[in-house]
Amino acid sequence: MFRDPKKAGAVASPYFAWALIFILVPLAMILWYGLTDESGAMTLANIAAIAQPEHAKSLLLALELALISTLICFLLAYPLGMILAKNKMSSQGIITTIFILPMWMNFLLRTFSWMTLLENHGVINGILEFLHLPAMRVINTPGAIVIGMVYNFLPFMIMPIYNSLAKIDPNVINAARDLGANSVQTFLRVTLPLTVPGIISGVTMVFIPALTTFAISTMLGGSKILLIGNVIEQEFTLTYDWHMGSGLSIVLMIFIVVNMVISAVSEKDDE
């Protein structure tokens, strides 16, 4: 649209300024704080601190719960995406009702509501009791946190998977069937590979927020379970050690960069 690159630069300049000041400089600040100590001297101690047992443990637990949640989200979302895509449902309507509408009820309130549902004397146990089934003890366990993560991030998995499924040309499927593939073969060798970019984007959008959350674990874990997000949050709000908090954030960013590289590579393959 622009014949003159200079003009293009001028129109984009507000964005350049914004991105520089509010995206890149702040990231540099985290690096600066994370790599220095209180006296301003360079140090790697804040990053090495991840090896301390309590930090390593919270990171490993966060990784574990985030992986489990991502897997559950994937297993729930893929069939749903297939149902939606196969039936060519007015995607707009369904997708808004499933994803956008709940977001208008505040995220914390929805998570808080799970407390009411899962508590020892909560709604679900009330129903179980009524049915003469044994009560379950879920609240304040890692299981409750996984439920909270799946609940909050499921839409981010369904959306990209549905989009990539809907994009598949039915003729490709028909061709596979005509060539003698059965439905399992068609799924494994045609449908699934074609949706890999969608899956990867869904996995990223679920895994990263699940790995780094602190609100969900605080609310559904009864402050008994520290994830890496909680540790970082507390460095800032409780122990007042910004250097340590920034150092641990840098560790988190390494995971994020790895994830970005994987999705960038897969996008290239897609092109």
Add this chain to the structure above:
Amino acid sequence: MNNRIRPIEKIYMAVIFLFMYAPIVTLIVLSFNRSKSRSKWGGFTMQWYLNLIHDHEVLNAMANTLIIALIATVVSTLIGTAASVAMTGMKRRMRSLIIGVTNIPMINADIVTGISLMLLFKVLHFDAGFVTVLIAHITFDIPFVMLSVLPRLKTISPSVYEAALDLGAEPFFAFRKTILPDLAPAIISGALMAFTMSIDDFIITYFTKGSGFDTLSTKIYSEVKRGIRPEIYALSAIIFVAVLILLFASDRMKARSARRTGVVKKGMNAKLKTYGAVAGIAVASILIIAMALVYGGVFSKNSDQVFVYNAGEYIDPEVIELFQEETGIEVVYDEFESNEIMYAKIASDGAAYDVLCPSDYMIAKLIDNDMLMKLDRSAIPNAYEYIGKQYYESATAFDPANEYAVPYCWGTVGILYNRNLVNGPVDSWDILWDPAYKGEILMQDSIRDAFMVALARRGYSINTTDPAEIDTATADLIAQAPLVQAYVIDQVRDKMIGNEAALGVIYSGEAIYTKRENADLEYVIPKEGSNVWIDAWVISREARNAENALKWIDFLCRPDIALMNFEYITYSTPNIAAQEMIEDEEIRNSAVAFPDEETLNRCDTYISLGEEGDRLYNEAWKKVKSAD
């Protein structure tokens, strides 16, 4: 292909729907619950909806949320769309660089984005508040706009635009006439996405907001710890139902126009729907903002303010109202959960609050670090006339010359237990390690109080800095962790009242209140001894409204006010005049509210542990919390 939905598919979709909507239905039901406790159904009521009209705090938070979201959406849409369009004229490498940078806030963890912006604002000495939150929201909204606009731009051929230019049209005019109409749906859906993300954001707002500024999210988070006000359920239910109706209405509109014209172009459909949604959101936002303006006076910022930072559930709200009425000073009131959280806040921004109410050992730490202002005695006559001399005497432990602090409340730490759920008398901390009560124990989520329990049980000093003793206490707390239901502070009270737990570590002040609500609850100070504490008002050295802060302290020391406050919070008051005015004899002579010498001799005050001691406890506490 067979396009009918199979039953199994229907069931599957229904299950997902149930999963997504169960919490929302729960919240809507709770908004009609007469009982404030969310675990009990107390009958149907519309009370919370009616209360909402007068609830300035909630309405203000809602208005802030909407104003931030609206401005952030408009600004990010403009910047993002301009950048996207400009990108079409750039070299490939430049484009991929921009896309890379744009992706950062999308892919990066919210907590890292929030912290990075917080650090930036701190270093630039930017006052955290409305503006910082707005900047943060614009920052994470821009990518949503660009990611919606960019793909659409790819599909639009520039030839018509170029033809217009060749025919002599001004570039912007040509753009408006040729590109923009095709681009509009993508811009609108990007803007809608940005708006929704902004409304729903918590983490980034949490790190970039200052004192006295809350969006709905941060307000809710601060209330989660002690039970959410039902008015918030009511407000959320209203918003949710309004959006629901809006969606249905635009659906109906679409259907009607389809009937009239016989056919509807697919593009028309989507357009109608998005325009409907945008219009609806705009109207609803304006309505709510207007309501907040009328009732809450969001913009009528009184220049005469005092920023108060107090522990949770630690004042009669009526007292705040009275202070505002009598002095005309607007009180910006925030609550902290523990002394440590308060310290981190004041250390990072000394001017965030004027007047604080920390505990003894924390006051010593604040004095040591030169973070407090000496009090002007002549400005607070009530404080010296009515507060008992013996309390100032005790206060010399942390404020040697009585220069900084005016005692507010005092008390002990003990065990609150439910007679029906616990066998035999409770007289020792040992019971908190009894496997019989697995999952029935509530511990304090506060470093010093949790360690006090373990240290006192072993007979160690509750102020020890001996690493070996701390190690033993840490090991004990780790061994106890599997038995603990949750580490909480203000929630102990409601959970104990609601029979959610059998035993809880709690401050003496809650004993009278909880007993009133649930007669089975008893408070005991274990035989091994415990902590006796004083909380006192102090003024931050960097306070902007020191004079008003002094008025606040003096007001709270007025006997009638101190009495009124005591009757509400039921924490022991050091105000002698107020003590004498307590009418209820049982309370005046209560061993819980005013324990005898013998009990107090068993108890020790906390002293500040120094930097090294704090570090030891912090590390040990992290070990305990990550043990389970």
